[in-house]
Amino acid sequence: MEGIARQRILPLETLSRLPVYRQKLRQLREDGVDTVSSLELAKQLGVGDAQLRRDLSYLRLLGRPGRGYGVRHLEEGITRALGLDRRWPLAIVGCGSLGTALARYEGYARDNLVVTAIFDIDPAKVGKKVRSVTVSHIDEAPRVIAETGVELAVIAVPSSAAQHVADAMVRAGVTALLNFAPVALAVPAGVIVRQMDISAELQILAHLKIVENG
Amino acid sequence: MEGIARQRILPLETLSRLPVYRQKLRQLREDGVDTVSSLELAKQLGVGDAQLRRDLSYLRLLGRPGRGYGVRHLEEGITRALGLDRRWPLAIVGCGSLGTALARYEGYARDNLVVTAIFDIDPAKVGKKVRSVTVSHIDEAPRVIAETGVELAVIAVPSSAAQHVADAMVRAGVTALLNFAPVALAVPAGVIVRQMDISAELQILAHLKIVENG
DNA sequence: GACTGTGAATGACTTCACAGCG
DNA sequence: CGCTGTGAAGTCATTCACAGTC
Numbered sequence: 001m002e003g004i005a006r007q008r009i010l011p012l013e014t015l016s017r018l019p020v021y022r023q024k025l026r027q028l029r030e031d032g033v034d035t036v037s038s039l040e041l042a043k044q045l046g047v048g049d050a051q052l053r054r055d056l057s058y059l060r061l062l063g064r065p066g067r068g069y070g071v072r073h074l075e076e077g078i079t080r081a082l083g084l085d086r087r088w089p090l091a092i093v094g095c096g097s098l099g100t101a102l103a104r105y106e107g108y109a110r111d112n113l114v115v116t117a118i119f120d121i122d123p124a125k126v127g128k129k130v131r132s133v134t135v136s137h138i139d140e141a142p143r144v145i146a147e148t149g150v151e152l153a154v155i156a157v158p159s160s161a162a163q164h165v166a167d168a169m170v171r172a173g174v175t176a177l178l179n180f181a182p183v184a185l186a187v188p189a190g191v192i193v194r195q196m197d198i199s200a201e202l203q204i205l206a207h208l209k210i211v212e213n214g
Numbered sequence: 215m216e217g218i219a220r221q222r223i224l225p226l227e228t229l230s231r232l233p234v235y236r237q238k239l240r241q242l243r244e245d246g247v248d249t250v251s252s253l254e255l256a257k258q259l260g261v262g263d264a265q266l267r268r269d270l271s272y273l274r275l276l277g278r279p280g281r282g283y284g285v286r287h288l289e290e291g292i293t294r295a296l297g298l299d300r301r302w303p304l305a306i307v308g309c310g311s312l313g314t315a316l317a318r319y320e321g322y323a324r325d326n327l328v329v330t331a332i333f334d335i336d337p338a339k340v341g342k343k344v345r346s347v348t349v350s351h352i353d354e355a356p357r358v359i360a361e362t363g364v365e366l367a368v369i370a371v372p373s374s375a376a377q378h379v380a381d382a383m384v385r386a387g388v389t390a391l392l393n394f395a396p397v398a399l400a401v402p403a404g405v406i407v408r409q410m411d412i413s414a415e416l417q418i419l420a421h422l423k424i425v426e427n428g
Numbered sequence: 429g430a431c432t433g434t435g436a437a438t439g440a441c442t443t444c445a446c447a448g449c450g
Numbered sequence: 451c452g453c454t455g456t457g458a459a460g461t462c463a464t465t466c467a468c469a470g471t472c
Contacts, residue, residue, distance in 0.1 A: 019414035
């Protein structure tokens, strides 16, 4: 059933910690630190030192016993592992207040992520500009996505439209989706979906508050 | 070292699936479905049926062998487990485009989450209204939070301010934070933090695209 | 016959703990 | 010495598989 075994080089948990490591390492570099021990770095990140060393060993990022790790070395290694040593054109679908906020966000650049397309279904919004990107109608997606080489799409539309948008993106050739709508998307095998659900996170917090505190 | 053993009734993984289950169950109920088998529900959610049954068994939510589970029964049970059978006043800190978008979001209501306070540090924004909530200055947080009974806060400020905001919230008595800034917050024990990092998610997608596809 | 609920098996990730290097 | 890198052990979550119920 599962065809050729897919090489999963990295535990998914490790992968999801890498951006956090990377962010802290950049900060250390900017502060002029050039060597750091796993103990020190782990403490600053709030993770275990053994876990940190294990994670780095998956990436074959070595330190020097007795000395620690090179900050720059780690930062570059993680950047490469994440694939951020090249540009990633990005589409944002949905130009409501959330979509617009996501399109306006300035932090993508340092991760080599570039918003190159914005879509909406409302003709009144088409033509509007957000940070030098012109909003296109969703029907133009196949053309615009082909032209700009978009490979990642962020879905910021109402729940009722999310599945349609996902279908449209997949048809247009996008195989990685970040979905803000609180619905489980159905997508063909090979398409990667990650969910970002604000309400869900708040619900989790509510539960934790009840069990941890009063 | 660990004081009184803290009852962790639920695996964290289970907990984070509950909002997803809940959402699908509401949808089924609205569609008039009143009984569903673990197999059917699991298929619609894209999870394993054994996992679903196990998760429900943690909550002592029973089905009828040969019949399935009562949709309404499950929905209510999960709502109760998440603590959403009462109102949760919510604060949003940061009234930039992301903060405003989060404050404007209409989906909180069905989860019993209510935005009752919005804060910003910019005096020019204080007094502005978003969805009938007036923006307060962050310095007013202790008073406003006490008055409105806020227990959850969403941090939507620039990275450079996030730690200060977290400190201020904790001082004002908030013990559960949802942080959109891409920094690891340091908080006292007992304060719960959950991270929502858009860039991090996109970085993960980028990596997965590389290893899964070309 | 259809489906649940759950021990037992498996698998995945984390942590320990220490040999070995600089 | 200090600190890494990693087998081995431990912990936690998922999946199997089936006895038991409706």
